[in-house]
Amino acid sequence: MTRIVGIDLGTTNSLIAYMDGKTPTVVPGRNGRTMVPSVVAMTDNGLIVGDAAKEHLVRNPERTIYSVKRFMGKGLADVQSEVPYFPYTLHEQGGVIRIRIGDKSYSPPQISAMILKELKQRAEGHLGESITKAVITVPAYFNDSQRQATKDAGMIAGLEVLRIINEPTAASLAYGLQERTQGTIAVYDLGGGTFDISILKLKNGIFEVLATNGDTHLGGDDLDRVIGDVFAKDIRDQYGIDINLHADDMQSLRLEAERAKIRLSDDLKTSVTLNLPDGKGQYRRELTRDQLEGLTLPLIERSLGPCRLALKDAGLTPADIDEVVLVGGSTRMPLVRQRVEALFGKTPHWNLNPDEVVALGAAVQADILSGGTTDMLLLDVTPLSLGIETMGGVVSSLIRRNTTIPTSAKEMFTTYVDGQTSVDIHILQGERELAKDNRSLARFQLKMPPLPAGVPRIEVTFLIDANGILNVSARDVRTGATQSVAVKPSYGLSDDEVERMIGESFKFAAEDFKARQLIEARNEAEAILQATNKALGQGGHLLTADDLTAIKSSLAALEGARLTEDHKAIRTRIQDVEKVTHHFAELLMDTSLKEALQNKSLSEMTEHSEKA
Amino acid sequence: MDHPPRAASSRTELQMARSMCWHCQSEVAGEYFCERCVKVQPLSKEQDYFTCLGLPRLLTIDATGLENKFYEMSRSFHPDFYQTKTDTERTISLGNSALLNAAYRTLKDPIQRAEYLVRLEAGSVKEIRNQPPADLFEEILSLQDDLEEFRAASGQPSADLTALQAKLQSDCETLEQRQRDMESRLFELFETWDRLQRQTEPTEPVRAKKESVLKEMRELLSNRTYVRNIVNDLVATVG
Numbered sequence: 001m002t003r004i005v006g007i008d009l010g011t012t013n014s015l016i017a018y019m020d021g022k023t024p025t026v027v028p029g030r031n032g033r034t035m036v037p038s039v040v041a042m043t044d045n046g047l048i049v050g051d052a053a054k055e056h057l058v059r060n061p062e063r064t065i066y067s068v069k070r071f072m073g074k075g076l077a078d079v080q081s082e083v084p085y086f087p088y089t090l091h092e093q094g095g096v097i098r099i100r101i102g103d104k105s106y107s108p109p110q111i112s113a114m115i116l117k118e119l120k121q122r123a124e125g126h127l128g129e130s131i132t133k134a135v136i137t138v139p140a141y142f143n144d145s146q147r148q149a150t151k152d153a154g155m156i157a158g159l160e161v162l163r164i165i166n167e168p169t170a171a172s173l174a175y176g177l178q179e180r181t182q183g184t185i186a187v188y189d190l191g192g193g194t195f196d197i198s199i200l201k202l203k204n205g206i207f208e209v210l211a212t213n214g215d216t217h218l219g220g221d222d223l224d225r226v227i228g229d230v231f232a233k234d235i236r237d238q239y240g241i242d243i244n245l246h247a248d249d250m251q252s253l254r255l256e257a258e259r260a261k262i263r264l265s266d267d268l269k270t271s272v273t274l275n276l277p278d279g280k281g282q283y284r285r286e287l288t289r290d291q292l293e294g295l296t297l298p299l300i301e302r303s304l305g306p307c308r309l310a311l312k313d314a315g316l317t318p319a320d321i322d323e324v325v326l327v328g329g330s331t332r333m334p335l336v337r338q339r340v341e342a343l344f345g346k347t348p349h350w351n352l353n354p355d356e357v358v359a360l361g362a363a364v365q366a367d368i369l370s371g372g373t374t375d376m377l378l379l380d381v382t383p384l385s386l387g388i389e390t391m392g393g394v395v396s397s398l399i400r401r402n403t404t405i406p407t408s409a410k411e412m413f414t415t416y417v418d419g420q421t422s423v424d425i426h427i428l429q430g431e432r433e434l435a436k437d438n439r440s441l442a443r444f445q446l447k448m449p450p451l452p453a454g455v456p457r458i459e460v461t462f463l464i465d466a467n468g469i470l471n472v473s474a475r476d477v478r479t480g481a482t483q484s485v486a487v488k489p490s491y492g493l494s495d496d497e498v499e500r501m502i503g504e505s506f507k508f509a510a511e512d513f514k515a516r517q518l519i520e521a522r523n524e525a526e527a528i529l530q531a532t533n534k535a536l537g538q539g540g541h542l543l544t545a546d547d548l549t550a551i552k553s554s555l556a557a558l559e560g561a562r563l564t565e566d567h568k569a570i571r572t573r574i575q576d577v578e579k580v581t582h583h584f585a586e587l588l589m590d591t592s593l594k595e596a597l598q599n600k601s602l603s604e605m606t607e608h609s610e611k612a
Numbered sequence: 613m614d615h616p617p618r619a620a621s622s623r624t625e626l627q628m629a630r631s632m633c634w635h636c637q638s639e640v641a642g643e644y645f646c647e648r649c650v651k652v653q654p655l656s657k658e659q660d661y662f663t664c665l666g667l668p669r670l671l672t673i674d675a676t677g678l679e680n681k682f683y684e685m686s687r688s689f690h691p692d693f694y695q696t697k698t699d700t701e702r703t704i705s706l707g708n709s710a711l712l713n714a715a716y717r718t719l720k721d722p723i724q725r726a727e728y729l730v731r732l733e734a735g736s737v738k739e740i741r742n743q744p745p746a747d748l749f750e751e752i753l754s755l756q757d758d759l760e761e762f763r764a765a766s767g768q769p770s771a772d773l774t775a776l777q778a779k780l781q782s783d784c785e786t787l788e789q790r791q792r793d794m795e796s797r798l799f800e801l802f803e804t805w806d807r808l809q810r811q812t813e814p815t816e817p818v819r820a821k822k823e824s825v826l827k828e829m830r831e832l833l834s835n836r837t838y839v840r841n842i843v844n845d846l847v848a849t850v851g
Contacts, residue, residue, distance in 0.1 A: 162695060206683045369695040377690055404713040406691060406706050465706065466691045 004133040004162055004370050005123055006170075006362025009112060009150065011069040011219060012192030012329070014038050015359035016119040018127065019372060024174060024363035026356050027119075027126045030523075034356060036122070038192075039066045040114045042101045045565055046515030049118035052523075057255065061087035061247040063101050067221055068115075070193050071097045071108040072153075073145030075491050085225060085254075087247035095491045107493060109149050110501050113156035117505070120157060134159045135366040137358050139194040140166035141214030141306075141383045143429050144441050144470050145491040151469070152493055156501045162369050164467040167191070168198035169380050170361030171327040172207055174352055176376060177364055183322035184210075186310075188340050188348065189358075190303060191328035193219040197307045199314045199321070205375045210314035211402045212383050213306035218299065220258070220330040226295045227257040227287070231272065235283050239276060246277040261296075264289045265332045293335045300339050307343055313402050324348035329355055379404050382464050389426040389435040398462050401431065408463040412477070419450045425460070427470070427487075440490040446474055447483055458483070514567075521570040525562045528577055529555060535581075539588045547584065554580045634700065644688050644708075652689070652697075654704045660732055661715035669733075670809055671726060671802035673719060682716040726798060727833055729805075734826045745835040748790070752842065755783050759849060777850050784846040787839050794836045801829050 006017045006024070013035035017026045026034040031051070041048040041056035041064040048056065056064040065088055071079060076092035083090060089100040098105040116136075123131050136159075138150050147164050154161035168187035175181045182202050189196040196214040200207055231253055232243045243249050256274055263270040269288040276283055311317065324344045330336060331354055340348050352360070367373045381402045387395040388411065398409040413423050423446045430438030448456045457477040464470055474483040488494075493501070532555060540548060558573040631639065633646035633653065640646055640653055655664060662669045665681055687693070689712055694705040718724045758780055765773050808814070808822050 163692075203679075204683070206686065208683075365692075368692050371693075371696055374693070377687060377692060379686060379690070403717065406710045407713050408707075408710040463706070463710065466709075 002133055003127070003129065003131065004135060004366035005120075005131055006359055006364070006366045007116065007119055007134050007136045008167070008170075008359035008362055009069065009115065009136055009138075009153070010038055010192055010358075011067050011194065011221065012038055013355065014115050014119055015356060016123045017356075017359040017363035018123065019363050019367040024177070024360040024367075026359050027123045029122060034359075036115065036118055037066075038069065038115050039064060040068070040111050041065075042104075043515065045518055047114060048515055048519060049114055052519050057251045058248050061251045063088070065099055065101075065106075065111050067193055068099070068108050068111040070217070070221070071099075072112065073143065073147070073149040073491050074108075084244065085250075087250060094494070094497075095489070096493055107497070107501070109153040109493060109498075110156055110505070112150070112153035113501070113505060116153055116157035116159060120159060132158070132160055133162055133366075135163045135165055135362045135369065136161055137165050137167045137170050137362050139189075139191070139214060139216055140168050140196040140198050140212040140380075141194070141216050142166075142468075143216075143384055143439055144386075144468070145439070145489060146216065147467060147469050148489065148492050151467070152498050152501075155498060156505050158502075158505070163365060164469065165362060165365050165378070166196070166198065166209075166212070166380055166383075166468070167194075167358045168196045168212070168327060169200065169207065169209055169378055170359075170365060171325065171352075171357045172198070172200050172202065172361065173364040173376065173378060174357045174361040175325055176202055176205075176207060178360075179351055181323060181325075184316065184320055185323045185325055186307070186321045186344060187325045187327055188303075188307070188331065189214075189327040190330040190336060191219050192330070193217070193221050195219060195303045195306065197303070197310045199310050199316065206377050206379065208379045209381045209402075209404075210316070211310040211312075212381055213310040213313070214383070215302065215306060218302055219328075220261075222299055223261060223296050223330065223333075224254055224257045226299065227261055227292065228253050230295065231257060231274065231283070231285070234285060235274075235276065239280060239283070241277060241280065243277065249274070249277045260287050261292060261333070264292045265334060289334070296333070296335065300333075300336055303336075304339060304343055307340075318344045318346075321346070326350040327354050327357055380466070380468070381405060382407065382468050384429045384439075385431055386441075386462065386464065386470065387428050387438070389428060393435045395428055395430075395433060395435050395438060399464060403464075405464050405468055406466050408461055411460050411462070413446055413448075413458045413460060414456050415448050415451070415453050418452050420453065421448050421450050422446060423448055423458075427462070427472075441470065442487045442489045442492075444472065444485050444487045446485070449476070449478075460485075517567040518565060518570075521567040521574070522562055525558055525570050525574055528574055529558060529562075532577060532581055535584065535588060539584070542587045543584060547580075550580045551577075551584060634704075644685075652694070652701055652704050652708070655708045655711050657707075657711070659711070661718050661728060664711060664715040665719060667719070668809070669729065670806045671722075671729060672806050673725065675720070678716070678720060682712070682720075685712050722799070722802070723795075723833070723836070726802070726829055730826055730830050730833065734823075734830065745838060748835075748839070751783075755780070755842070758783070759846065763849065780846060780850045784843060784850065787843050787846070791836055791839045791843060794832050794839070798829060798832050798836070801825055801832070805829075 003018060008015045015026050015034055015036065017024055028034050029036065036050040037054045039050065039053040039057065041053035041060060043056065043060065053064060057066060074097055075095050076090060076097055079097065091098050091100060096107050098107055099111065120131050134154060136150055136154055138147055150164055151161045168189045171187050171189065172185065184199065184201050187198045187200065194214065194216045195218040196212065198212040199210045201210055235241050235243050243253055253274055256272055260270050260272050264287065269286055271284065271286050274283045321344050324340060324346055326337070326340065326348045331350065337348060364373060364376065365378065368376060382399060382405050383401060385397050385401045386399040387397040390396045398411060399407055415423065424443065425446055426435065426443050427441045428435055428438040429441050432438050446458050446460065448458065458474055459477050460472060460474045462470060462472055472485045472487055474485050476483065532551070554577045558577050561569045561573040633640050633649060633651060635651040636646060636649040638646060638648040643653065645652055665678065667673065689705050689708040691702065691705050691709060694702045718728050758776060762776050762780060805825050808818055808825065811818050
């Protein structure tokens, strides 16, 4: 059985985890950080993902994509209100949002696939094996289109997505495994872009979701926006500058708003500094936690409605909840914790790292699927009611929200006119009475035998599988013949498009490889420059003048090479520096750090001395 | 959406005889797994929910026992445990899990359980009349009028509106009480039904009594649904 990894594909950050024996473990990057920023930059040298891409947000705003998860499974009309906040150009094609970068257009699953590939490579490097199978998490309140878009992203990235699992339930698996939690728990998950609440019963290894609710457009991004809006208004009032017209400064403002918010989780006040466009000086202000809370309270209150609905659907009151668990980076805000505590009447906890717990849970689910863990089982639900449009635009409900999945519903269809050969069926998801108020999922045409009206009997089975994704099949009751159903998604890529995107992703891979090599060489060059300069500061007096000159000139050569686009030249210069500093490293070892640092390279040595 | 050409949505319909293992053709008599080859067996689609969960057709059910049985069977059938198995086994697991989930969902809730039993025993209870219960006819008609008036006038606060709201709220409470009364009567009938059902050799009077219990339950269920819909409407409108 090949290894299955667990992936948390987040709005702001993504992580990949695996089971190390019986312990779920997040794969760290070279810098030791476990989170990969969900940011993709299309540079002239190819594609960059993660921390390095984040730097391009300000430098290269029109070509750097962040928070793409907000666009998954959506049409342009769905995101109209937030379009002004994004520096890149959005358009729509075939019901799917596309992001235009230069003369190319990308669908959100393609961008997500780039992040997935980065994670895949990270895990492959760490584990030394090829990764082809994954469990990917989605917000529990994601609809069918959003789930399917996530699955498409996996396919484009060359991953077989064995399961789409809900983020709060994934978190509960990690808690169940590591904390041996039992009883009724509420998982409050406020992430970068989405909010979920899930209420579960944990008993003897069974994790039964009783109800789930949420808001797929509520998260840290929205909090940052209300803070950023205040800065933008200040700047307009004080300097007469409309910062919205400056894409790069808008990104600086957004990032500064996020940083200020994060600082105010620990501090009661913080100062904000922003460089104004076109060298017009600096904007400074102080932001207090009280001010932050005043600004964000309405948004945080918005999360409480879904919590009450979930409790109601589960047939429970706050007093019935034994534990409240916090998941997602935004739950670090003291105000969030206070509001959650006030609603449930008990102190919430976050014994596991709220940034990592979802990825850890995905790894546990992956282990269950591969047969490694057999004592735990997750029984999840579908978050939204599923129905079909009937006469007069009214929805006839087939599957109620919070129904345990897998689940199926059957519906019989016939004809109204003699000789009618087809019936059009429109599938919707949502809680409203009228079709137009719900989310259109897909349409399909049922073939009917040409018979008098009312005689044909076609039974359609709507099955929601364990991924929360709908499968449709049809059978002629009179003949027993099954009919293949070509379902056309309202907000999704067609099969052909996904196929083409898989092909393209291979084509891009070569370019990406080049970009990756350059970034890695540059990072390494930077590390060695820093380390050597530091060592020179500490032990330069041990060197002869000639040695010192040789080292300094090799450093200058590396400095120069680092700015070029040629990764091979950078590598050569790195080797040169290593060669001329070899003796210096020995000297340092022999003298001050002799005892502890046998056979260590120069850069490792300075790392040690930093920690000491 | 699942896109048919990509995923195996044209799953082979599994309509195998329950008496023979689909894999090794040896005899199976209702076991979940073949005794010879240990392959999972499809639950019959004709199986009713009580049989599926191994329960007699009674209306009083021990909730914890039912939950334990559901968990135990989920461990046998859930698709998570079939990821590494053949396509056929995965399809069976999916179908069995969907049936099991439907059975548990229906029997766990006493009202749904009763509706299901009445439907099994005596045809559809879904034919819910569009008329209010006979003894409440006048009362509900005037209540509907009040509700219309309130909707039309809401937004322009007045003393009349406040009075109307108070009246509707009190009507709502009356109806809620009415719903509770119907439910208590229903639960009394649960016991009557179970007592009759336990008679191994039902006599003609027992059969007749069962008929009348079913009829009364159907009446109660249908009236209760009607009243509950009005209560929901009232709560949504006047709070």
